[in-house]
Amino acid sequence: MEKANEVRVECSGDLASLVRRPGGGIVRYTLKRRASVKDVLEALGVPHTEVYGLRVDGETVGFGHVLEPGQSVRAEPAAPPVDVTVSTPLRPRALPGLRFLVDENVAKLAPLLRALGFDAVHDRRSGDARIACLSADEGRVVLSRDRALLKRSAITWGRLIRAAMPLEQLAEVLDLFGARKAPAPFSRCLRCNAELAAVAKRDVLHRLEPKTRLYYDEFRICPVCRRIYWRGSHQEHMRGSLLRAGVILGD
Ligand SMILES: [Zn+2]
Structure with missing residues (x-):
């Protein structure tokens, strides 16, 4: 029997696996105080960042909507690909890009x-x-x-x-995020995130191992930590791992 201060919460798709209550996808939650939809979902174990659609009694609402006893909440997961550059009712502030x-x-x-x-x-x-x-x-x-x-x-x-x-x-x-294709492979320092700059071989010659001097001609350098990058065995190893993970690297 439905208690007077309960709400019904339905978490669809993979959100159900995040609910820390028996019953998973559909649970009854007892309101003990004034609570928003966000409060209730997060008390159940579902962070608001995972929710991309939200309805209360069939009406679209925001995270701040305050629940009344007897109401029915339905939360929906992301429908990939998620485009962060497009604003939505739950995320009015779109991002300039994927960072x-x-x-x-x-x-x-x-x-x-x-x-x-x-x-x-x-x-x-x-x-x-x-x-x-x-x-x-x-x-x-x-x-x-x-x-x-x-x-x-x-x-x-x-x-x-x-x-x-x-x-x-x-x-x-x-x-x-629908981003299997790498935007700019091997263009950043793996350590400090800075964008690499091209550097002439002669300018880094003194820092190269003999075999690297012999076999490679194109080098890039991190403007922050001065680490030198080239298409050597380290990069080839990483390319292999990324390709196996389904990344599209381009050249
Ligand atoms: Zn660096």
Whole structure:
């Protein structure tokens, strides 16, 4: 029997797997205080960053909609590909482009995204408050396995990473945003995210191993850490891994 202060919450698609209650997709939730849809979904374990459609009693609502007893909530997951440059009722602030902020718990995503040419910031010293603030200020998609972080209201674009292995995590992100084709492969420093600059071989000759001097003629350098990049065995190894993960690298 339905209790007077209950709401019905239906989480469709893969949101059901995030619900930390028996019953998964459809649960009854007891309102103990004034609560928004966002509050209730997040109390059930579903961060608002994972929700792309929201209806209460059939009407489209925003995350801040305050629930009344007896109401019925339906939350829908992303329908990939998600285009961050288009504003939606739940995310009125579109982003100028696809840029990332990588949390420490998925740190290996940062160099992988950079290898494809994505702007992917990662600072292991950043706490949750700093990450939330940066994502809002710089318009970045937060990638994390931490539900508490993604519940922060300042974060409007994010992804609760489901996969455990880095290359699978990469595929998960690329599929969500329809970005299997790398925008600019090997154009960024894997360590510091800066865009690489072309450098003449003669200017870096003194820093090259004899075999590298012999076999390679094109070099790029990071303007921040001065690391030198070329299409050597490291890059070939990474190309192989990325191709196996389904990334389209171009040349
Ligand atoms: Zn660098």
